[in-house]
Amino acid sequence: MAAGFDLTFDCTDARLLAGFWKTALGYVDEPPPPPFRTREEWLAQFDLPEDESADDGAWLCDPDRVGPRLSILKVPEPKTAKNRLHIDVRVAGHGTPEERWARIRAEAERLVRAGGTVVEEMDRHHILMADPEGNEFCVGAASA
Known part of the structure; x- marks a missing residue:
């Protein structure tokens, strides 16, 4: 178990x-x-x-x-380095690579409006982001 x-x-x-x-x-x-x-x-x-x-x-x-x-x-101390563990936010849905990428970008834009920051787009595969305190996470497509 x-x-x-x-x-x-x-x-x-x-x-x-x-x-x-x-x-x-x-x-x-x-x-x-x-x-x-x-x-x-x-x-x-x-x-x-x-x-x-x-x-x-x-x-x-x-x-x-x-x-x-x-x-x-x-906690009293600030974040000082890259996370050793991060969350991957998975966007549901199937379709062409262009359709999946459009959904990923739309989700990243929604999370920017909520206080997140885009750090880097990775080859139309996923988007590296940071939450309001700088914790890194990725936005990508759900597994098929």
Whole structure:
């Protein structure tokens, strides 16, 4: 049996990054674990330091519970190098190479409007982008 996994982003602004990734992936805020009614209620059990708050983290999930959960956590240090792991956003649909490329470019444009940045277009195959905090990800076509 395969192990389940979550992905975690370190960041400086959890709310900003959570908003971007909800838009990019169609994810939603993950509900707090039972029996807690709110995320703040859940966090209260951990006796957080005075300078930390519920806004220092965000927890997202695929509404269909297929994709991995995302944790987005505020850290004091800035990003300093290229990611060693990144997300590939896959655009659905088939068709000619030109049609697939048009869908990839349209998705990249949508993500730019959401706060992302195009870094480089790769031979009409995929587009390397960065989220609002500089974390790299790619936009490409879904596998056939």
